[in-house]
Amino acid sequence: MSKHIVPLEYETGLAELRGDCARMAPHWVVPAKAAASPVAASLIHGVTVPPASARLIDAMSDYGD
Template identity: 50%
Template sequence: MEKPLRPPAEPESLDQLRGDCARMAPHWSVTSPSPVVVPVPPEALRGVRVPSRSARLLDGMSEYGD
């Protein structure tokens, strides 16, 4: 009897996740050119609000909160 397939383990760090994505990137096809990204000056971000729940989530992640 064959063993059931197990789902892949969750990444344990942001670096591991980025590495996993980099290894998968050659398998993805690009159908359109990348959009031009124009930096936005901080002054233009007035009125942007981050929900406290989201801020706490990021604060609890060592890659972001430390």
């Protein structure tokens, strides 16, 4: 016996979805952003980057140039 899964059809439009989000927004908690403080390079140790990852980043002009 095989069961057929019938996809649900949603009749929700964009306006209704936006309204639902607007009603839920007050319930979402946004954590306070903590300011990142710089770390001295001498304190960073034991970090290894696989060669393939290093090549990938080096090949990206945003990072490698």
